[in-house]
Amino acid sequence: MKDWRYWLAEQRGTLLAFAIFILMFAIYTANHPAGFTANVVQTASNKGVLLAFVAMAQTLVVITAGIDLSVGMIFTLTNCLASWLVIGTGLETAFGVVAVLGTGLLCGAINGAIVIYGRLQPIVATIATGAVYFGIALLLRPFPGGSVNEDLADALTGRLFGVVPASLVALFAVVLIVWVPFSRSVLGRAAYAAGSSETAAYMSGVPIRRGKFAAYALAGLLAAIGGLFLTFFTYTGDAAYASGNAYTLFSIAAVVLGGVSLFGGKGSAIGAIFGALAFRTIGDLLFVFDFDPLWQPLFQGVILLIAVSLGAFALFRVRNRLEWFL
Amino acid sequence: MDGAVPLFRMEGISKRYGGVRALEKAELSVTSGSIHGILGENGAGKSTLIKVMAGVVAPDEGSMTLDGREVSFASPAAANQAGIVCIFQELSLVPELSVADNIVISDPPTRFGMIDRRAQRRIAEEALARAGAADIHPLALVKDLPLSRRQMVEIAKALARKPRILILDEATSALAAADVAKIFAVLKRLREEGLALLYISHRMNEIAELADQCTVFRNGRNVASYAAGSKSDNEVVELMIGREYSHIFPPKPVRLPATAVPVLEARNLSWTDRLDNVSLTVAAGEVVGLGGLDGQGQRELLLAFFGVLRGRSGEILIDGKPVAIASPAAARDDRIGMALIPEDRKTEGLMLPMTVRENLSFAALDRLSKGGIIDRAAEQRLIDDMVGLLAIKTAGLDIPVGALSGGNQQKVVIAKWLMRQPRIILLNDPTRGIDVGTKQELYQLLRKLADAGAAILFYSTDYDELIGCCDRVLVLYDGAVKRELVGAEITERALIASALNIHGGDAATPRHGADA
Numbered sequence: 001m002k003d004w005r006y007w008l009a010e011q012r013g014t015l016l017a018f019a020i021f022i023l024m025f026a027i028y029t030a031n032h033p034a035g036f037t038a039n040v041v042q043t044a045s046n047k048g049v050l051l052a053f054v055a056m057a058q059t060l061v062v063i064t065a066g067i068d069l070s071v072g073m074i075f076t077l078t079n080c081l082a083s084w085l086v087i088g089t090g091l092e093t094a095f096g097v098v099a100v101l102g103t104g105l106l107c108g109a110i111n112g113a114i115v116i117y118g119r120l121q122p123i124v125a126t127i128a129t130g131a132v133y134f135g136i137a138l139l140l141r142p143f144p145g146g147s148v149n150e151d152l153a154d155a156l157t158g159r160l161f162g163v164v165p166a167s168l169v170a171l172f173a174v175v176l177i178v179w180v181p182f183s184r185s186v187l188g189r190a191a192y193a194a195g196s197s198e199t200a201a202y203m204s205g206v207p208i209r210r211g212k213f214a215a216y217a218l219a220g221l222l223a224a225i226g227g228l229f230l231t232f233f234t235y236t237g238d239a240a241y242a243s244g245n246a247y248t249l250f251s252i253a254a255v256v257l258g259g260v261s262l263f264g265g266k267g268s269a270i271g272a273i274f275g276a277l278a279f280r281t282i283g284d285l286l287f288v289f290d291f292d293p294l295w296q297p298l299f300q301g302v303i304l305l306i307a308v309s310l311g312a313f314a315l316f317r318v319r320n321r322l323e324w325f326l
Numbered sequence: 327m328d329g330a331v332p333l334f335r336m337e338g339i340s341k342r343y344g345g346v347r348a349l350e351k352a353e354l355s356v357t358s359g360s361i362h363g364i365l366g367e368n369g370a371g372k373s374t375l376i377k378v379m380a381g382v383v384a385p386d387e388g389s390m391t392l393d394g395r396e397v398s399f400a401s402p403a404a405a406n407q408a409g410i411v412c413i414f415q416e417l418s419l420v421p422e423l424s425v426a427d428n429i430v431i432s433d434p435p436t437r438f439g440m441i442d443r444r445a446q447r448r449i450a451e452e453a454l455a456r457a458g459a460a461d462i463h464p465l466a467l468v469k470d471l472p473l474s475r476r477q478m479v480e481i482a483k484a485l486a487r488k489p490r491i492l493i494l495d496e497a498t499s500a501l502a503a504a505d506v507a508k509i510f511a512v513l514k515r516l517r518e519e520g521l522a523l524l525y526i527s528h529r530m531n532e533i534a535e536l537a538d539q540c541t542v543f544r545n546g547r548n549v550a551s552y553a554a555g556s557k558s559d560n561e562v563v564e565l566m567i568g569r570e571y572s573h574i575f576p577p578k579p580v581r582l583p584a585t586a587v588p589v590l591e592a593r594n595l596s597w598t599d600r601l602d603n604v605s606l607t608v609a610a611g612e613v614v615g616l617g618g619l620d621g622q623g624q625r626e627l628l629l630a631f632f633g634v635l636r637g638r639s640g641e642i643l644i645d646g647k648p649v650a651i652a653s654p655a656a657a658r659d660d661r662i663g664m665a666l667i668p669e670d671r672k673t674e675g676l677m678l679p680m681t682v683r684e685n686l687s688f689a690a691l692d693r694l695s696k697g698g699i700i701d702r703a704a705e706q707r708l709i710d711d712m713v714g715l716l717a718i719k720t721a722g723l724d725i726p727v728g729a730l731s732g733g734n735q736q737k738v739v740i741a742k743w744l745m746r747q748p749r750i751i752l753l754n755d756p757t758r759g760i761d762v763g764t765k766q767e768l769y770q771l772l773r774k775l776a777d778a779g780a781a782i783l784f785y786s787t788d789y790d791e792l793i794g795c796c797d798r799v800l801v802l803y804d805g806a807v808k809r810e811l812v813g814a815e816i817t818e819r820a821l822i823a824s825a826l827n828i829h830g831g832d833a834a835t836p837r838h839g840a841d842a
Contacts, residue, residue, distance in 0.1 A: 006424070006465035184440040189423075193431060196422035203382065203418035204483075205403030205432045265422035319598060320626075321634045321653070322674075 013259015014271035020257070020307075021278040028281055031288040038163050044284060045165035046157055046233055048277040050075075052171055053226030054247050055254035055276040056179065056269040057108075057219040062255050064212045065195040065264025066115060066122035070130030071223045072248030074107045076239055077137040078227030083146025083237025086228070093149040101224050107133055108220020112213040130248070137239040144238035153232035167229065171273065174225055178218060179269045187214040196265025253300070254279050257307045279303075331394075333358045333522050334379075334410070334491055339388030340546075341374050348374040349385070350546040356491060356522045361513065363537030363554065364526040367566050367789075367822070371546035372526050376495050379524075380412035381405030406432055409490030413480050413497045421469035426450035428468055429483045453486040454479075458508035474505055481509065485516075492516065493524040498532065510536060528619050530559055530826050542566055559828055567818050575794030576773040579611075587646040589781035590664075590750050592631070595640035600626045602805040603640070608750070608781040613772060615796030615816075616785035618825045623805035624785040625669060628752045631783075632666045633657045644750075658689065658746060665689075665743035669754040675739035678728035682720050683709060685727045685738055690745040712741040717767065733764030740768070744775075751775065753784045757791060769795055789821045803827045 008015075025044070029036040054071050061068040078100050085096030107129070114125045156166050182188040190211025193201035201208050226247075231237060252262075258275030260267025282300050286293065332355040341349040349371045356362055366372045377383040379390070381399030390397050392408055399405040405412075419428050426446050427434075435445035450464040459478035468476060477497065484492060494513075498506050513523060513536060527533055533540060537554040542565045550565050557565075588607035595604040600623050608614045616624045630638050633651035641648050644662050651657045657664040668674035676685050686709050687694060694705045709723065716737045720730055727738055736756060743751070753772075757765045772795060776782050786792050792799050793816050801809045801824040809824040 002463075003465055006463065006467075009467070010424075010465075181440055184443075186434055186436065186441060189427065189431070189434060189441060193420045193423060196420045200418045200420045201431075203402055203414060204420070204428075205401065205406050261422075265420070319636045320629065321636060322629070 011268075013266075014268050014274065017258040017271045017274035017278060021274045021281065024278055024281040024285060028284050028288055033288075038159060038165075042159055042165040042167075044281070045168045047284075048280045049167045049171045050226055050230055050233070051247065051250055051254060051276040051280055052273045053174070053222055053229065054251040055258065055272040056174070057222035057226070058251035058255045059258070059260050059267065059269040059272040060182070060191070060215040060219040060222070061111075061122065062252075062260050062262060063195050063264060063267060064191045064215050065198075066212070066216075067252070067262070068111060068126045068216070068219055069123060069248055070107070070111060070126040070133055071219060071251055072244040072246065073130040073133040073137070074104055074220055074223035075227045075230065075247050076244035077107065077133045077140075078104050078224040079230045079234075080137040080140040080146070080237035080239050082228050082231040083141065083148060086148050086152070086231060088149065093152055096149075097228065100228055101221060104220045104222075104224020104227065105217055106220065108217040108223070109213070111220065112216030115216065116209050116212050130244075134239065134241060134244060137244075141237045141239045144236050144240075146237040148231050148235050150235065153235060156229070156232050170229070174222070175270065175273070178222065182214070182218060183268065187211045191215040192265050194264075250279060251276070253304050257304065332356060333393065335391045336375075336379070337389050337391075339375070339378055339385045339390075341378065341383060341385050347546050349378070351388070352543070352546060352548050354541060354548060356524060357539075358490075358522050359517055359520045360538040361517055361523040361525055361536050363533035363540040364524060364543065365530075365533065365540060365562060365566060366543035370543040370566070372543050373495065374546075375543070376412060376414075376493055376524070376526065379405070379410055379491075379493060380414075381410075403432065406487055406489075409488070410493070411484045411487045411489035411491070412493040412495065413484050414495055419468045419476055419480060419483070422467065424465050424467055425454070425462055425471070425479050425482075426464035428479060429453050429464075429486045431483070432487060449486055450482070453482040456485050456512065457482040458512050478505060478509075481512070489521065491522045491524065493526070495526045496528070497525075498527065498529070506532070528826060530562065530828055559823075563819060563822050563826075566822065576770050578773075578797060579777070588643075589645060590631070590783065591643040591646070592627075593641040593643065595627065595630055595638060595642070597626060597630055597635050597638045600805050601630060601638075604802075604805070604807055605640075606783075606800055606807065608783050610749075610779045610781050611776050612798070613776050613782045613784055613796050615792040615799035616783065616802060617789070617792050617799045617811075617821050618802040618808075620787055622802040622825075624802055625754055626805070627802070628666060628754050628783070628785060631657070631750075631752060632664060658748070663746070663749035665746060665748035665751050667740055667743060667751070667753045667756050669758070671735055671739045675742075676727050676735060679726050681724045682718075682727050682730070682738060683723040686712060686723075686742050686745065689742050693746065708745055712745055715744070716741050716771065733760040736760050736764065736768075740771070749780055751780050751782045753782070753786075755785055755787055757786065757788065765791075789818050792816065792821060793818060801825055 029040060032040055034040050054075055057071045058068055081103055082096065082100045085099050086093055087096065111126055111129050114120055114129065115122050118125070156170055158166050160166050160169060187207070187210055190201065190206045190208055191214065193206050194208040194212055198208060254276035255272045256262065256275070257278055258267065258271030258273065260272055279300065282303055283296050286296055286299060334356040336352065336354045339349050339352045352371060352375055354375065364372050374383060378385045381402045381404050397408060399408065420431065429450040430446050435442045435449065447464055454460050454462055454464065457478055459482060462471070462475055462479060468479060471479065481497065498509060517523060525533065525536055534554065539551065540554050541548050541551045542562065543549065544566060588609045590608040592604055592606050595601055604627055606614070616627065618624060626635065629635050631642060631651070633653045633656050642651060643649065649662060651662065654666070656662070672678060687705050690708070691700065694701055694708065718737045718741065719734050727735060730738065740756070757768060772782060772784065784796060796816060797813070799811045799816050799821065800807045801811065801821065803825065808827060811820055
């Protein structure tokens with residue numbers, strides 16, 4: 001049979017994002033003074049996984065045809081919380097990690113409850129909750145500071161066997177533990193179905209609400225994992241408003257680059273991860289080619305525009321003009 | 327029922343939507359191992375009945391029993407659980423998921439909490455084979471399949487749920503003849519297996535071929551049940567109509583001599599599989615109706631005139647001269663002067679949160695402005711004229727149009743286009759969901775506009791309207807004009823017979839648009 005063709009069609013967005021990333025990263029390392037070394041990869045990986053976690057979080061919500069504008073703030077809040085709690089003895093540190101992840105899950109669950117049971121539009125609901133989460137972050141850390149269990153931090157930001165970046169391994173593990181089970185579960189299927197056609201899903205007796213709720217809650221969890229890693233990299237907590245917002249917006253960009261449809265029902269977190277890594281590499285490319293960092297936003301914008309335009313070609317095939325507006 | 331204990335029974339089921347009675351003490355009995363045909367006009371209550379059975383709509387009163395026990399369904403899932411599975415007219419497939427995903431969607435096979443893809447694939451392949459559609463690949467995305475294939479997936483999906491009662495609501499409307507034959511074989515086999523099947527269709531020949539028992543619905547009630555084959559087509563049509571006329575229509579003018587050149591003319595319009603070689607003419611002062619069952623291409627025909635469809639073939643002539651109409655903006659241009667009153671006023675006709683004034687002037691802003699600045703005084707004059715002409719009841723011009731009643735909203739949609747003084751007016755079922763009083767005013771208005779020289783093309787799902795308002799009616803079936811009825815030939819019987827594409831009714835000569 002030609003099963004592989006269907007598989008290919010389904011994974012096209014992900015594969016495209018993968019190809020874009022590989023291409024950009026190859027150009028980057030080829031022009032890097034140090035070349036393709038473990039050190040370069042480790043640095044790139046550490047920078048990339050932060051956005052990758054937040055982009056995964058965004059993916060889950062976007063699949064349900066929603067959007068989560070609070071992911072960056074959950075990321076910031078959990079960073080501040082971790083700078084208080086993830087410290088001390090092994091047991092205390094473990095408790096801290098659980099508390100931080102639990103907080104993220106709770107933030108996501110609150111978003112989900114408001115959107116699904118309160119029937120508010122995701123965009124408004126998450127702007128509001130995002131502001132609340134940032135407010136709490138600010139109370140926790142009015143000024144940058146705090147500390148983290150440095151043994152754990154160094155282990156997770158260093159290299160395994162001297163070559164493999166530990167942060168990349170952690171990202172891989174999260175994909176296996178969170179994304180793969182979700183995407184293959186009944187709830188994950190419900191999230192996709194609700195995003196693609198909520199009425200059809202309802203008529204088919206799909207558990208729409210539970211699926212969407214799971215997506216929002218897990219998005220909070222993934223953003224918290226990102227926040228935890230931010231703490232491991234910086235050793236501090238910082239309620240930085242601009243940074244939180246930037247992560248939210250970049251996560252949407254990464255999701256789109258990764259082939260996830262903003263209309264819902266289509267795409268994968270794996271694609272979003274490569275989208276995030278590619279997006280991060282733009283900055284690195286400018287660095288190796290000695291561009292002024294001031295150029296970075298402009299280039300990121302151009303790349304994003306090109307990527308989004310690729311997805312718009314389908315509109316040329318529409319025969320009934322009213323379908324443009326659906 | 328002939329003595330057999332019914333598997334499922336509905337008694338005294340009533341349902342109202344606002345002031346509209348969809349079902350009024352309706353009854354139905356279904357027995358195992360038989361196919362039950364349900365007949366009725368558009369809006370006779372068939373769809374609501376099915377929705378009640380399938381748990382989509384809760385009835386206001388009445389009871390349902392399954393196996394002698396009283397049941398009620400809070401959701402489609404609950405009805406499925408009880409073994410009642412419905413294949414709806416509007417498809418219930420999720421477009422971005424694969425065929426296999428869709429087939430098992432209500433109850434996917436799981437292993438260790440995750441969906442077991444191999445088992446899913448096996449179930450899907452079995453179900454597709456059972457539906458006679460083994461040629462559909464389980465991994466194909468539903469959105470990539472043509473409509474007729476999707477319908478087969480829908481049937482496979484229903485079978486995968488192991489139903490005891492299977493309801494097919496216009497399930498064959500999108501199918502090609504070859505697929506229909508396959509489906510019929512499948513349905514007959516399911517009957518042998520002891521399923522109870524409910525088959526709703528407008529196609530009388532299908533009911534005649536399949537059904538053991540038939541029930542006719544009219545005005546929300548079941549008016550007759552009979553063994554299939556015991557009544558002639560004409561008797562059945564009689565049962566489906568049998569309704570008093572309650573609308574008051576303005577008198578029609580004596581049939582005018584055909585003007586030399588029609589204002590609007592179409593020659594051999596075709597578009598994808600929805601329009602098939604449609605030719606027609608509309609003269610100044612004429613009201614031409616479009617009839618037929620819902621969804622036979624009437625809407626597409628109006629959209630084709632209005633420049634919405636891409637890739638349309640054939641010719642459109644205005645005043646005898648061929649024109650290219652590339653967009654609604656081109657269609658409303660003064661040289662063409664066309665207006666379309668759309669089907670769904672809430673999405674295509676009005677901006678609900680904006681004010682009555684803004685909505686009224688949208689279509690005519692170019693005429694009311696000089697150098698991009700709106701001439702407020704001229705706007706006000708025209709709006710006052712329109713509000714007066716149509717007797718729009720509103721608390722003020724600056725309240726949101728969404729606050730008006732349905733009838734008055736529809737008047738705003740019409741007034742908005744009349745502000746351009748169009749010569750050609752296309753109407754897409756304009757009286758759907760509005761009250762009788764407003765309907766009457768609209769009928770008067772249409773006639774007044776025609777008398778003033780407008781060419782009017784009027785699609786309606788209400789046969790009374792076509793009879794009362796139109797000088798001629800073209801009946802569409804499968805995207806083609808199947809018959810033209812003129813003057814006294816326009817009767818309910820002739821309309822229904824030609825809508826169902828059977829040759830009964832009175833002695834009008836069938837004419838085929840494709841012959842032109």
